[in-house]
Amino acid sequence: MQNNLKGMGIAVLGGDARSLIILEELVASGAVVNTAGLPADVLPAGVHYFSEPEACLAGVSAVILPVSGVNDKRQLYCPMTSQPLTFTSELAVCFPPDIPIFTGVAGPYLSKIAAESGLRLIELMKLNEVAILNSIPTAEGAVQLAMEMLPITIHGSCAFVLGFGRIGATLARLLSAMGASTWVVARRPEHLARITELNLMPVPFAEMSRYLGESDMIFNTIPVPVLTGEVLDKVSSGTLIIDLASAPGGVDFQRAASIGVKAILAPGLPGKVAPKTAGRILAKVIIRLLYEEMAG
Ligand code: NAP
Numbered sequence: 171m172q173n174n175l176k177g178m179g180i181a182v183l184g185g186d187a188r189s190l191i192i193l194e195e196l197v198a199s200g201a202v203v204n205t206a207g208l209p210a211d212v213l214p215a216g217v218h219y220f221s222e223p224e225a226c227l228a229g230v231s232a233v234i235l236p237v238s239g240v241n242d243k244r245q246l247y248c249p250m251t252s253q254p255l256t257f258t259s260e261l262a263v264c265f266p267p268d269i270p271i272f273t274g275v276a277g278p279y280l281s282k283i284a285a286e287s288g289l290r291l292i293e294l295m296k297l298n299e300v301a302i303l304n305s306i307p308t309a310e311g312a313v314q315l316a317m318e319m320l321p322i323t324i325h326g327s328c329a330f331v332l333g334f335g336r337i338g339a340t341l342a343r344l345l346s347a348m349g350a351s352t353w354v355v356a357r358r359p360e361h362l363a364r365i366t367e368l369n370l371m372p373v374p375f376a377e378m379s380r381y382l383g384e385s386d387m388i389f390n391t392i393p394v395p396v397l398t399g400e401v402l403d404k405v406s407s408g409t410l411i412i413d414l415a416s417a418p419g420g421v422d423f424q425r426a427a428s429i430g431v432k433a434i435l436a437p438g439l440p441g442k443v444a445p446k447t448a449g450r451i452l453a454k455v456i457i458r459l460l461y462e463e464m465a466g
Pocket residue numbers: 301304308333334335336337338356357358375391392393394413414415416436437438439440
């Protein structure tokens with residue numbers, strides 16, 4: 171990473187292993203980096219540790235919050251410390267005015283505080299650039315789960331991917347490259363055409379139930395209820411369902427359990443299976459955006 175944020179003050183509040191990578195990359199870019207909500211003994215060299223978030227914020231030109239933002243208990247995601255940071259409107263007024271505040275997905279509480287306090291939130295997961303790159307560790311993590319949970323190989327299996335967006339497209343290509351017979355459910359004609367072009371099996375959304383009985387594994391990426399009770403009744407009991415869509419997901423988990431179909435919700439895979447890669451993806455985009463801000 172180039173030395174392109176030289177002298178810029180940046181505060182990183184809370185976060186997980188991805189934040190440590192972001193800290194490393196920011197220091198390598200020449201930024202002056204303060205942090206709170208991460209353990210002092212794991213911080214990369216050159217990072218200034220603070221026990222209180224307010225003290226971190228003086229004079230900074232940007233703040234980086236955890237990817238998962240703030241939970242409904244008003245806590246910043248700080249799984250590496252025993253004392254999570256609380257994000258209040260009092261803390262929000264300590265932010266220097268008009269600086270960019272990065273998070274992954276804001277959620278209702280942070281969005282509300284940001285609107286009330288005039289914070290300039292940038293939700294990284296909403297940027298296509300981030301979502302597409304992030305689909306790589308997500309797809310690999312999903313395949314890893316399937317390999318761990320099923321007694322068969324991916325090669326020679328029958329895999330269904332529901333949705334052909336950022337994650338669906340990456341995952342379908344990965345499964346096919348590993349030798350799975352890969353069926354992809356989509357609703358848009360142009361997506362069905364692209365699925366055909368990729369030598370994958372296209373399934374129109376409305377016809378999904380007719381085919382799912384053949385599946386060994388189903389990966390859902392559609393963030394609305396798709397695997398409803400009625401659809402699940404067509405799925406064989408040995409099939410594994412991995413729901414990648416954001417909570418509450420797209421699967422009727424209760425119904426799946428009642429008919430003996432194993433179904434799991436698998437959120438936050440990039441941070442779990444590849445924190446270094448996921449941190450680098452975020453750092454690269456944050457540094458580019460900050461460099462553009464500096465350049466005016
Ligand atoms: P995306 O690019 O927006 O793709 C979503 C797909 O769902 C598209 O194919 C879309 O079809 C389809 N879809 C949406 N609403 C639909 C409906 N009502 N009926 C039928 N199809 C519908 O999203 P993504 O980036 O792939 O992410 C997918 C989900 O995974 C999101 O919930 C995201 O937050 C989550 N996610 C999970 C992880 C993880 O680790 N599990 C990581 C990152 C993201 P159209 O194109 O026709 O609208």
